[in-house]
Amino acid sequence: MKLRQIVDILSLTVMAGHAGLDTEVTGGYAADLVSCAMAGAQKDGLWVTLQGHLNIVAVASLLDLAAIIVTENKVVEPEALAKANEEGIPILSTPCTTFEVVGRLWEMGVRR
């Protein structure tokens, strides 16, 4: 499924990285611990997290993630947004909890 479709269906706010919205998303991973994301997140997958600091972009870039979904409207640092634009990695924001987001993604067939 195209990232753009997911953004539409879940009404996510694109905070940065518009350039990366045409990626084909294959799966996802949810964690707030950076090392867990490093270990578990897959290439072209989504990372659902409560973290909003600059280092989430580093992780996404290193792992070639499709996008980062920041839940509960957690404030994303301006440096993170700037870096995400630079790297073309979408940061998507939502008021929903991680639990809700993952549940809805699962229903949409994003299950890997």
Place this chain on the structure above:
Amino acid sequence: MEERRQLTRVEELTYEVKIEQVMTTDVLTVTPETMMSEAKELLRNRRISGMPVVEKGRLAGVISTEDIITTLELGKDVAVREKIGHPVRTCFADEPLAQAIRRFDMYGYGRYPVVNRRGRLVDIITQGDIIHGLLRALEADYHEEETLKHEASYLLEHVDSERTRLFLSYRVRARDFVHAGDAARQIKRALVRLGAHPQAVRRMAIATFEAETNIIIHSNGGRIAVLIQPSAIRVRATDTGPGIPDVDLAMQPGFSTAPDWVREMGFGSGMGLANIRRCASTMHLASIPGRKTCLEYTVIPEKSIALREQLTRSQNDFTRNRRPIIANGKDRPAQIDEPG
């Protein structure tokens, strides 16, 4: 030359692809009792040139626009049955496309009914279906080739030399979370450009990110040095600082000494060294408590796995003149040397 090779591949595909793979499965049929005028309307509405005639589930024949025209010439409407005197030539769904193509060449009909081995009509195949099917197969082929090209490992192999090595070095500052991951990212980019296997790149990226953040979180600053060779990528991450009093304990997944402010950023889960061990082909951690820490690991590209044994045993140039202090690696026996 190129065109000739492509043609051969298409011919090959006509044997690989089965008729059932190119069918559209939404087939319009009539019964022998259908009137020709009605059949004519169906053909016109659907913009098709022929359809199978089915009687009690069995294929009775095919009618085409040609039959419609001869009926019109008669000047009176008749049942389809009147027009399907000749035996029908069919294809089996599980036959290769080449079979259907041969029939088109031999008999020149515009379409053939496709039946399963029990004689039931499953679809109708046209030359258009065959062309579309072949194009799809070629596209899949092309995609696979592209992927393979991308997956191929040729780390530094386009450089001709008896011994190829590239040395990269990065300074890592203590508590500099703004630049956390920069060294890992630059190393990753270099490896991609040098043609490393995507798996090796990923393993290096993860391990180096963890090594880098460890220096940022725990030390007073350090350096990450990478030696890239076609057979292996070796990393040496060194720092000055508190060191690790109990290396065994530090290696345990989940063990962490990170302060709260670091944990709030999602770091300090105690999984860093475990991640490195998981990604690295060999790993070696040494420390003098209160002074310094030295972490060495290698990532061996898929192709070079066979070289791993040899590499773990030999003291490579990279480490020859740098003696580990208190060794406690997974892949090497523990050893204690004089502090350097």
